[in-house]
């Protein structure tokens with residue numbers, strides 16, 4: 001069944017949520033659920049600015065209380081997966097006719113959403129990147145696609161995912177829609193396990209050294225070895241990857257320039273480490289390690305990296 005999308009509610013106005021809200025506001029009635037009252041007030045007063053790959057300045061209806069926001073045809077959950085349970089719980093019993101789009105890296109966001117409502121779910125995984133300059137200003141860095149597809153656990157149709165993809169494209173974002181998202185989701189899972197976790201432990205933004213393999217000591221060797229472990233897990237799980245995660249890594253460090261500045265995206269996991277907040281590692285490297293164990297595939301490098309990021313997480317969790 002096709003879907004008319006006239007209203008959108010974005011949960012979480014961070015980097016990705018602001019990029020979605022800023023682009024879709026020209027096409028639909030967009031509202032934003034924030035965590036903090038002061039961010040909602042700033043968005044309401046000043047609107048939302050997008051700079052970089054596109055330039056936008058749009059008025060936005062925002063609140064930190066779900067009850068203040070109108071029902072929506074589409075709810076985009078754009079907080080971190082670690083924040084998802086609390087964020088979506090505020091929506092329980094609300095927007096009964098909405099479709100929910102998840103955009104979290106890693107695996108498992110759909111299950112968390114499904115615990116709080118019977119909404120049809122479209123799974124998404126995004127390769128665009130943004131950096132938040134303030135509560136009302138996001139820079140659009142990497143203008144690559146968001147991949148999306150129906151989450152089969154909720155009987156969502158392909159047409160519903162296609163309607164969301166069309167909305168993204170009409171709003172100036174890139175999107176690709178799949179009948180089965182798994183091959184794309186796994187490509188991104190392997191990419192994020194390698195790139196985000198290495199960034200989190202080295203404190204390096206995603207720059208050229210992640211793809212350099214000239215000298216034996218170059219970091220690119222570690223990234224390609226991690227990707228090779230991930231590919232063995234994907235094969236054992238019967239997943240044929242949509243894109244080669246190593247090529248995704250090479251492309252991201254070479255095409256991501258905004259204006260004349262060199263691309264130096266701080267991966268979302270490094271942003272969490274720098275902010276002293278829990279990372280999404282359990283849903284990214286953790287998911288891959290659990291899959292590896294299920295299929296009896298050895299992943300010593302991925303496991304070591306997972307433990308290193310967990311050790312960092314525990315410095316503020318325990």
Ligand SMILES: NC(=O)C1=CN([C@@H]2O[C@H](COP(=O)(O)OP(=O)(O)OC[C@H]3O[C@@H](n4cnc5c(N)ncnc54)[C@H](OP(=O)(O)O)[C@@H]3O)[C@@H](O)[C@H]2O)C=CC1
Pocket residue numbers: 011012013014015016017033034035036039078079080081083086087088103104105126127128129130131132267268280
């Ligand atoms: N950043 C990027 O470039 C990319 C991110 N991703 C993925 O996208 C997802 C979102 O990441 P990103 O945009 O970086 O995250 P951010 O940390 O930038 O933004 C998350 C936002 O969610 C808000 N939030 C937290 N809890 C709640 C709540 N209960 N109700 C409403 N809002 C809430 C936060 O509020 P507050 O500001 O108050 O903390 C914050 O504004 C992650 O899964 C990430 O892995 C994927 C590709 C690229």
Ligand SMILES: CC(C)(CO)C(=O)C(=O)O
Pocket residue numbers: 105126127128129130142192195196206265266267268269
């Ligand atoms: C932008 C990108 C693709 C780079 O690592 C990402 O997924 C993230 O920051 O989490």
